[in-house]
Amino acid sequence: MAVQTPFYHYDIELLENTLQTLTAAIPSSNFKVHYAIKANAEPRILQTIRKYGLGADCVSGNEITRALECGYAPSEIVLAGVGKSDAELNTAISNGIHSINCESIEELEVINEIAEQNNRVAHISFRINPNVDAKTHHKITTGLSENKFGIPISEVSRAIAEIRKMNALKLTGVHFHIGSQILSMDPFIKLCTQVNTLLDEMEAEGVELEHINVGGGLGIDYLNPDGNPIPDFEKYFAVFHEHLQVRPGQTVHFELGRSVVAQCGSLISKVLYVKKGATKNFAIIDAGMTELIRPALYDSHHEMENITADAAMGMDTYSVVGPICESSDVFGQLEMPITKRGDIIKIKSAGAYGQVLSSNYNLRDSAIAYYSDEMTLNACIGKEEQVAIS
Numbered sequence: 001m002a003v004q005t006p007f008y009h010y011d012i013e014l015l016e017n018t019l020q021t022l023t024a025a026i027p028s029s030n031f032k033v034h035y036a037i038k039a040n041a042e043p044r045i046l047q048t049i050r051k052y053g054l055g056a057d058c059v060s061g062n063e064i065t066r067a068l069e070c071g072y073a074p075s076e077i078v079l080a081g082v083g084k085s086d087a088e089l090n091t092a093i094s095n096g097i098h099s100i101n102c103e104s105i106e107e108l109e110v111i112n113e114i115a116e117q118n119n120r121v122a123h124i125s126f127r128i129n130p131n132v133d134a135k136t137h138h139k140i141t142t143g144l145s146e147n148k149f150g151i152p153i154s155e156v157s158r159a160i161a162e163i164r165k166m167n168a169l170k171l172t173g174v175h176f177h178i179g180s181q182i183l184s185m186d187p188f189i190k191l192c193t194q195v196n197t198l199l200d201e202m203e204a205e206g207v208e209l210e211h212i213n214v215g216g217g218l219g220i221d222y223l224n225p226d227g228n229p230i231p232d233f234e235k236y237f238a239v240f241h242e243h244l245q246v247r248p249g250q251t252v253h254f255e256l257g258r259s260v261v262a263q264c265g266s267l268i269s270k271v272l273y274v275k276k277g278a279t280k281n282f283a284i285i286d287a288g289m290t291e292l293i294r295p296a297l298y299d300s301h302h303e304m305e306n307i308t309a310d311a312a313m314g315m316d317t318y319s320v321v322g323p324i325c326e327s328s329d330v331f332g333q334l335e336m337p338i339t340k341r342g343d344i345i346k347i348k349s350a351g352a353y354g355q356v357l358s359s360n361y362n363l364r365d366s367a368i369a370y371y372s373d374e375m376t377l378n379a380c381i382g383k384e385e386q387v388a389i390s
C-alpha cells in the first residue's frame with residue numbers, strides 16, 4: 001500500500017467534465033451559479049470550480065474566508081444560515097459580499113447594526129420558506145413550513161416594512177432552497193410558480209429586485225455512478241428558464257453543491273477483517289461513519305466495489321461495516337468477489353457531504369485527500385508505480 005487508508009480520492013478529470021457540462025448547459029447569460037461550499041470545502045476542489053466561473057455559496061464566516069483564500073471575489077459570494085453569529089456577519093459585511101440571505105425578521109436588526117458599525121450598506125436577500133415539498137429524504141428537506149429555514153411567505157410584507165426602516169440595509173433579492181438530492185423536476189416547477197406569485201406581490205408593494213436565488217438541490221445517481229456520472233444540468237436549468245418569470249435586468253442565481261462534486265469523490269478503505277457472524281459475513285473496513293456519515297445519518301446508499309479482488313475466485317455477500325463503536329456504522333450489504341484482509345473497497349459518490357462531515361469520534365485520525373492529477377488511484381493503492389502526470 002502506497003498511502004495510508006482510509007483516504008479520499010478525487011477524480012479531477014470527472015470534476016472538470018462535470019463543470020464543462022454544467023457551464024455549457026446554462027441557457028441564459030443572466031443565470032449565475034454559485035457552488036455550495038458546504039458540500040466539499042477542499043481548496044483544490046474550490047480552485048478547480050472557480051476556474052469555470054462559478055461563485056460561492058457560504059453558510060459560515062469560515063466558508064467565506066476559505067472562498068476568498070481560494071480566489072473567489074467578494075462580489076461572487078453569498079451567505080445564508082439561520083443562525084449567523086455577529087462575527088460571521090462582520091466577516092460578510094466587512095468584505096462586501098454580494099448578498100446576505102436573511103432568514104428571519106429578527107436578524108434584520110442585527111445585520112443593520114453591524115453594517116452601521118462598518119459604515120457599509122449590506123445587500124440583503126430575503127430567504128423565503130416557500131412551503132414546497134422537495135419529495136426527498138425528510139432530513140434534507142428545507143422548504144416546508146415546519147422547517148427552520150427562511151422567512152414564512154406570509155411574513156414577507158412585514159419583512160419589507162421592517163427593512164424599509166433600516167438605514168444600512170438594501171433589499172436586492174429573494175432566496176429559496178427547498179432541499180437536497182431532488183431527482184424529479186416537479187418540485188422545482190412548483191417552486192417557480194411560488195416565486196412568480198411572490199414577485200408579483202412584492203412588485204405590488206413597490207419592491208424591485210436585482211436577483212432571484214433559487215438555491216440548489218439537484219440530485220445525483222447514487223445507484224449508478226459509473227454509468228451516470230454527470231447530472232442532467234440541461235433539464236434542470238431548462239425548468240427555471242421556462243417557468244420563472246424573470247424581469248428585465250434581473251439575474252437568477254443557483255447554489256449547486258452535490259451535483260457538482262458528489263461523483264468525483266470516492267472513499268478508499270482497506271479490509272481489516274472478514275468475520276463470519278452468526279447470520280452473515282462481515283467485511284470490517286478501516287473507514288467508518290467518522291469518514292462518511294451519510295449511511296448512518298440518512299440510511300444513504302453508496303455503491304461499493306472491491307477493487308483488488310478477483311471475481312473468478314467466486315462471489316459472496318458481505319455486510320460492509322466500519323470500526324466505530326456504533327451499531328449504525330454500516331455502509332451496506334454487498335455481493336462482491338470473495339474478500340480477504342487487505343483488499344481495497346472503493347465507496348463511490350462520496351465527493352459531496354463526505355469529507356466535510358468527517359469527525360474525530362473515537363479520536364480517529366482525519367482521512368486526507370488525494371487528487372487524480374497528482375496521484376492516480378492505482379498508485380495510491382500500490383497497484384502501479386506513480387508516473388509523472390502532466
Ligand SMILES: Cc1ncc(COP(=O)(O)O)c(C=O)c1O
Binds near residue numbers: 080179259
Ligand atoms: C441554502 C442552501 N443552498 C444550497 C445548498 C446545496 O444543496 P445541494 O448540495 O443539494 O445542491 C444547500 C444544501 O442543501 C442549502 O442549504
Ligand SMILES: N[C@@H](CCCC[NH3+])C(=O)O
Binds near residue numbers: 180352353
Ligand atoms: N448532508 C446532506 C445534505 C444536506 C444539504 C445541506 N442543507 C447529505 O449528505 O445528503
